[in-house]
Amino acid sequence: xxxxVITALVLLAxxxxxxxxxxxxxxLYATHRMELDPVVLIVELNRxxxxxxxTAIPMFTFAGVALAAGGAPQRLIRLFNxxxxxxxxxxxxxxxxxxxFFTAFSGASGVTILALGGLLYPMLSCxxxxxxxxxxxxxxxxxxxxxxxxxxxxxxxGIVAGVNIDELFLAGIVPGTLLLVMxxxxxxxxxxxxxxxxxxxxxxxLLRAVRAGVWDILLPVGIVVGIFGxxxxxxxxxxxxxxxxxxxxxxxxxxxxxxxxxxxxxxxxSLLVGSILIILAAAMGLTNLLIDAQVPMQLLAWVKTHVDSxxxxxxxxxxxxxxxGAMMDIFSAIVVITPLIxxxxxxxxxxxxxxxxxxxxxxxxxxxxxxxxxNLFIASQRFGKPILLLFxxxxxxxxxxxxxxxxxxxxxxxxxxxxxx
Amino acid sequence: xxxxLQRLRRLLVGFETGMAGLSLLLLVLLTLGQxxxxxxxxxxxxxxxxxxxxxxxxITFFGAALAADGDRHIKIDVVCAWxxxxxxxxxxxxxxxxxxLICLLLFQAALRFWRDEWQYxxxxxxxxxxxxxxxPVGFGLLCLHFxxxxxxxxxxxxxxx
Amino acid sequence: ADYTLKFATLAPPGSTWMNLLEDWGRxxxxxxxxxxxxxxxPGGVQGDEPxxxxxxxxxxxxxxxxxGYGIGSIHSPARVLxxxxxxxxxxxxxxxxxxxxxxxxxxxxxxxxxxxxxxxxGFVYFFSQHRIEDFEDLKKRRIxxxxxxxxxxxxxxAGDLAPVPLSITDVYTSLSTGLIDTVYCTPLAxxxxxxxxxxxxxxQLPMANGIGALVVAKRFFDKLxxxxxxxxxxxxxxxxxxxxxxxxxxxxxSLEVLREEGMEFVMPPESLDRDALLEMRDQAAAxxxxxxxxxxxxxxxxxxLLTEYRSTPAEGTTTAHGAHD
Ligand code: NA
Ligand code: NA
Numbered sequence: 001x002x003x004x005v006i007t008a009l010v011l012l013a014x015x016x017x018x019x020x021x022x023x024x025x026x027x028l029y030a031t032h033r034m035e036l037d038p039v040v041l042i043v044e045l046n047r048x049x050x051x052x053x054x055t056a057i058p059m060f061t062f063a064g065v066a067l068a069a070g071g072a073p074q075r076l077i078r079l080f081n082x083x084x085x086x087x088x089x090x091x092x093x094x095x096x097x098x099x100x101f102f103t104a105f106s107g108a109s110g111v112t113i114l115a116l117g118g119l120l121y122p123m124l125s126c127x128x129x130x131x132x133x134x135x136x137x138x139x140x141x142x143x144x145x146x147x148x149x150x151x152x153x154x155x156x157x158g159i160v161a162g163v164n165i166d167e168l169f170l171a172g173i174v175p176g177t178l179l180l181v182m183x184x185x186x187x188x189x190x191x192x193x194x195x196x197x198x199x200x201x202x203x204x205x206l207l208r209a210v211r212a213g214v215w216d217i218l219l220p221v222g223i224v225v226g227i228f229g230x231x232x233x234x235x236x237x238x239x240x241x242x243x244x245x246x247x248x249x250x251x252x253x254x255x256x257x258x259x260x261x262x263x264x265x266x267x268x269x270s271l272l273v274g275s276i277l278i279i280l281a282a283a284m285g286l287t288n289l290l291i292d293a294q295v296p297m298q299l300l301a302w303v304k305t306h307v308d309s310x311x312x313x314x315x316x317x318x319x320x321x322x323x324x325g326a327m328m329d330i331f332s333a334i335v336v337i338t339p340l341i342x343x344x345x346x347x348x349x350x351x352x353x354x355x356x357x358x359x360x361x362x363x364x365x366x367x368x369x370x371x372x373x374x375n376l377f378i379a380s381q382r383f384g385k386p387i388l389l390l391f392x393x394x395x396x397x398x399x400x401x402x403x404x405x406x407x408x409x410x411x412x413x414x415x416x417x418x419x420x421x
Numbered sequence: 422x423x424x425x426l427q428r429l430r431r432l433l434v435g436f437e438t439g440m441a442g443l444s445l446l447l448l449v450l451l452t453l454g455q456x457x458x459x460x461x462x463x464x465x466x467x468x469x470x471x472x473x474x475x476x477x478x479x480i481t482f483f484g485a486a487l488a489a490d491g492d493r494h495i496k497i498d499v500v501c502a503w504x505x506x507x508x509x510x511x512x513x514x515x516x517x518x519x520x521x522l523i524c525l526l527l528f529q530a531a532l533r534f535w536r537d538e539w540q541y542x543x544x545x546x547x548x549x550x551x552x553x554x555x556x557p558v559g560f561g562l563l564c565l566h567f568x569x570x571x572x573x574x575x576x577x578x579x580x581x582x
Numbered sequence: 583a584d585y586t587l588k589f590a591t592l593a594p595p596g597s598t599w600m601n602l603l604e605d606w607g608r609x610x611x612x613x614x615x616x617x618x619x620x621x622x623x624p625g626g627v628q629g630d631e632p633x634x635x636x637x638x639x640x641x642x643x644x645x646x647x648x649x650g651y652g653i654g655s656i657h658s659p660a661r662v663l664x665x666x667x668x669x670x671x672x673x674x675x676x677x678x679x680x681x682x683x684x685x686x687x688x689x690x691x692x693x694x695x696x697x698x699x700x701x702x703x704g705f706v707y708f709f710s711q712h713r714i715e716d717f718e719d720l721k722k723r724r725i726x727x728x729x730x731x732x733x734x735x736x737x738x739x740a741g742d743l744a745p746v747p748l749s750i751t752d753v754y755t756s757l758s759t760g761l762i763d764t765v766y767c768t769p770l771a772x773x774x775x776x777x778x779x780x781x782x783x784x785x786q787l788p789m790a791n792g793i794g795a796l797v798v799a800k801r802f803f804d805k806l807x808x809x810x811x812x813x814x815x816x817x818x819x820x821x822x823x824x825x826x827x828x829x830x831x832x833x834x835x836s837l838e839v840l841r842e843e844g845m846e847f848v849m850p851p852e853s854l855d856r857d858a859l860l861e862m863r864d865q866a867a868a869x870x871x872x873x874x875x876x877x878x879x880x881x882x883x884x885x886x887l888l889t890e891y892r893s894t895p896a897e898g899t900t901t902a903h904g905a906h907d
Contacts, residue, residue, distance in 0.1 A: 239452030274484020
């Protein structure tokens with residue numbers, strides 16, 4: 001009975017049933033099968049109402065929507081062109097670094113694609129990068145900074161595994177930077193291949209571009225100084241960003257007419273945020289039922305009986321985590337899977353810090369793989385493209401990430417370089 | 422009949438746009454207010470933190486209702502890419518019906534959840550339970566939009582962002 | 583197993599508490615001959631304590647290890663045992679508790695829960711990212727308040743502090759996003775939940791000895807055959823003794839661990855205005871008894887029990903935590 005229902009739901013999803021309805025139906029069916037009250041789905045959803053981690057999302061999204069409406073992408077293209085236009089793949093490099101950076105402090109909750117994607121997409125396409133490359137880059141960069149401090153995913157792993165957080169932050173630096181470098185090289189290569197036009201470096205043009213774009217450029221600087229300087233929280237930074245952008249575009253540039261455009265901007269933002277968070281709400285109910293039925297634990301029990309060597313274990317671990325990452329959201333995956341893998345990994349002599357990096361690296365890839373890849377959903381919504389197209393576009397990036405995953409998994413030294421001896 | 426339904430639709434969309442927009446504006450203003458209170462007066466606005474988190478829920482549900490109206494919810498419509506457009510149109514009503522059914526069931530569960538919360542809440546928490554009404558209301562609105570979609574059929578949707 | 587008891591706790595896997603709870607689970611399975619099995623959901627995977635209470639209400643879970651906050655939602659008068667600035671030593675706490683326990687058990691039962699074992703989480707202190715010397719400094723901080731906790735709320739209101747209410751499951755991340763910079767918890771919890779990695783200063787003023795309880799829903803308990811009920815009761819009492827002993831010992835060693843890891847100890851109790859603290863306590867007590875969160879008669883009886891115990895020239899009050907009136 002259950003396999004038939006799952007097949008039917010997958011089919012309905014493929015035919016275009018909204019994802020949150022699919023997940024909701026799955027939750028309702030699972031509660032029925034497990035003889036639970038469907039109200040438990042709402043109990044999980046209600047937890048969203050107490051979560052402070054989501055507050056920044058609508059405000060950053062609003063800033064992104066308002067910036068896009070106010071012509072910031074054009075001003076920034078001009079500025080970045082003046083700065084990096086002479087470099088092959090220059091803008092792609094800027095995009096990657098900015099995304100990694102932004103994800104590190106926005107917690108890989110999809111804010112990156114919402115806040116930066118809408119800005120970077122038109123910039124990259126204007127510059128002559130292939131559409132597929134742009135979409136792939138922006139889709140897969142939404143989780144790029146996962147290994148850099150103060151990423152929420154690392155924090156969560158530290159709590160659950162009982163590992164020192166500072167050691168985890170140190171451990172994440174080299175693997176995280178390695179991935180960034182690998183993707184940068186690919187972008188430069190593609191920049192040359194697509195023969196993205198380079199422009200000569202000119203000081204007067206740079207000055208003019210700076211004068212036009214200085215207000216926009218101050219924004220990321222302000223966010224970074226504000227948050228890392230400890231002046232404001234992430235939520236407060238989001239609110240300041242939203243207010244700043246609104247004032248900038250309506251009073252200084254006068255590109256946005258508040259009386260006519262404010263309501264549509266608010267509406268577009270809510271629609272965007274609502275269609276994403278409603279999926280999270282539905283997925284929380286279903287994830288809780290998986291935990292309740294101890295499904296992940298049963299999967300692992302199987303692994304325990306079929307594996308003997310560390311190499312075999314690591315390989316299976318990678319496969320297992322990739323599947324988990326494809327089906328579960330990263331935070332519940334960490335909470336549920338870590339305590340189960342930890343003793344197994346200890347048996348095979350794998351350091352808990354290294355294990356953490358392996359887990360996060362796997363789940364980072366899982367962000368952009370169907371069926372549940374939050375990056376795919378958000379990018380699909382943000383860019384108005386079908387999921388499958390985005391997945392195909394992200395494939396070259398995922399391939400690079402897989403190579404990177406193998407390097408990181410089988411070279412513990414990359415994560416444990418800070419250890420003495 | 423169709424005219425009346427369209428009027429109802431516009432009424433709902435107007436209400437949802439207003440609520441979502443208001444919640445988003447209030448979210449920004451409250452957070453800014455918190456910054457000022459914290460840094461200038463060494464204090465916090467009481468209940469503002471809890472309120473901001475509820476506002477996210479409001480934006481989510483009213484935004485989701487707006488997305489349902491425009492048929493702009495996130496989908497993994499892999500098959501649709503290969504389907505001819507008349508087939509896609511034929512699928513529209515059955516899918517809307519299914520969406521309405523699921524949202525109705527979730528609406529029922531949410532309503533029971535809310536009633537129990539109200540019953541068990543301590544007096545000082547009542548205002549939060551009132552704010553929690555957004556969960557049943559949200560699922561109710563989603564259900565209504567799917568029903569309207571079922572009755573009115575596929576409309577030309579507005580261009581995406 | 584004929585019966586599966588689904589049991590949730592905030593204690594993370596591998597922590598002292600969780601290890602002892604798992605021992606308890608094994609003991610139950612052994613003594614029931616495998617007929618009763620415990621299924622654990624540790625580390626808050628089922629959510630914060632109010633969420634767990636809801637899930638017990640909707641029969642997704644059957645039991646849980648609660649701290650004072652959850653206990654307050656079941657039978658709030660029991661929280662008189664963790665009232666701030668009231669008890670001076672473990673001996674006093676043990677004495678008053680033994681006097682009140684029968685009443686508390688009845689209170690749990692009347693509210694649909696069976697109390698299997700009493701627990702402690704230990705003395706609660708302030709931990710901060712910034713140096714705090716006195717209560718004035720606390721006013722400048724963003725202090726976590728366990729969202730929806732009336733006792734905490736009353737104390738903060740009495741101290742004229744503006745806290746940031748959050749679920750306990752959100753505290754760690756909020757310490758790194760800057761939403762909060764100060765928390766209150768026990769030394770053991772600070773380490774078990776990894777909060778100490780985000781905090782640099784610890785106040786030495788012990789505020790209250792946090793309580794805890796192992797409970798099971800009455801509906802679950804009542805459907806068990808009498809001999810399994812007996813097994814639950816006996817093993818629960820045994821686990822409770824073990825948990826209290828281990829918690830007291832581990833809280834003491836945790837202070838050493840914190841010191842070694844560079845935590846700076848500030849705000850020694852002798853530097854503070856004792857009368858002001860007691861006034862704060864009385865103000866909070868007035869508020870809570872007025873709301874009948876804690877009945878006035880019970881609060882006054884507790885104080886009488888204390889006065890009586892202190893006036894008897896008894897076996898000694900050794901583990902002084904700062905004398906209170
Ligand atoms: Na995925
Ligand atoms: Na995922």
